[in-house]
Amino acid sequence: MAEKGASTLAATSAALDEVTAFLRERPRLRTLGVAGPPYAVLLVFFAIPLLAMVVVSFQDGEIGGPWTIANYTAFLGSETYLTVVWRTLQISVKVTAIVAVIGYALAYSIVRFSRRTTLLLLLVILPFWTSYIIRMYAWINILQSGGVLDSTLSMLGLPPVGLLYSGPAVLIGFTYVWLPLAVLPFYASLTNLDTDLIEASKDLGAGPIRTFASVTLPLTANGVVTGVILVFIPTFGSFITPRLLGGTNNIMIGMVIENQFKSAFNWPFGAAIGMVISVVVVGLLIAGMRYGGGLFAREVEEP
């Protein structure tokens, strides 16, 4: 039995040797063998579905329906939907600004003033790896009327605020989930910053604020743009946070899509709204890479 196993093993290894010898002669085939499978998976299960969404968004009522642009005209022609898009934009901009300021302040504090960098970074990252829904649920516990916040306020003799299902609740929820995500690129660009430049700026008589505005911030612009993109895009497409924390006055575009797939069952219309989100996202990416990066770089080059 063992002998048989050993001989099979020898045969397998001989076969493997032959295969490697065969592939060594053919580097292209070898590359195809390594890169091909993941390439195929990403194409079939990610890229082609996205293309299919583009196609379906031009079909009427169901997949394979007659060609039409009605999904787009219905969406873009409806004042209700445009209000939702506008609100989604406003919320995303606010969230991005709040997260950028708080996240940058935190990253800066960690990089420049802390000795326990690893521990602090770990404490920032860990919440990011817990379930998104759980993190939202944590805030339901706190914000609902009669929840932890209201109880704490009443113990202090203050009136309850009952923030759940309001605009501020949505902002708090988004800030909470995206803060760790934004701190990472801020942190990375700040650690890569050459501290000699800061010293030089101070030696030349600039105070900390001026040094920050004219040296630190421009030189970490790449990290800032990355963080802004990482926060704005998922906020713009989100439906979980407004659904759980926002109530009926804070409907965002993601919720409209969810509705098409979970109750209205008009898939092509849902696909068209998905396209609208994609266009905004792609536009932002291009703007972020061209405008944001380039603008700061030019300022730095000037004498």
Added chain:
Amino acid sequence: MTRSSGLARRVERVCQAHAGRVAVVISGLVLAFLWVPIGVLVFMSFAEGGVLSFPPEELTLRWYQSFLQNDAALDAIVTTLTISVPATVVTVLLSTMIAYAIDRYVFPGRSWLQLLATLPIIVPLIVTGVAMVLFFNGTLGLPNYLSVVAAHVIRTIPFATLVILPTFMTFDRKLEEASKDLGADELRTFWQVTMPNIFPGIVAGGLLAFTLSFNEFVYTYFVKGSSDPTLPVYIWNQIRYHVTPEVNVISVVFLVVAVSMVLLAVSLTRVNLLARGE
């Protein structure tokens, strides 16, 4: 003019003097903002009177007991694992291949591979979720289980690749050359020299992929039918229709899984690897 510049100089001096203290205060406040909600969640899972009884009059393990007797929740955990475990294995395999190909080979379409392996992070989850339900369920008619596992693989590949690729890049290639000089072929060199060196990175990538997959909600919510919910989908239904203190207990389950996986992953690589995720 001179007055304003004098003021500016004074502000600068104040900043200079107090910057360290301000930094400590900022760090403390933000970390409290990040961790207090999690602390509240864990604390309220022991509250006798449920989630609306803060501060609780009595602490109890009652909700943990009722969680352990809740077949629907336990089934949801099993369903999640039957998706997450195979998805993690596939993701680790594919991400290692991606990292190896990108690091070692020059071929047409190399930058496209890198882009494709990163894009799922950038494209909003809801857009990809919609695209997947249209294509997997609507066009291909894939079996439900296969669709969900494929969705989880796409969700986790970018993060696993982000962790595994740097371990390939920092690995000293001279060791491989030495192995080949001694007569070993590429495959043998990979298993006996490369693999032992990059193994911690691969395990770390796998742990993070598993954590993400265990938490995955958006793709699953769109692609998977309403029967046999995964744990995140189960909890979503609970929160939306009837909140029970058991949800806090399930939250603690999620927390324990995430924290232990990430700490393990970090101890295997370095925290900096996670921070390079841009």
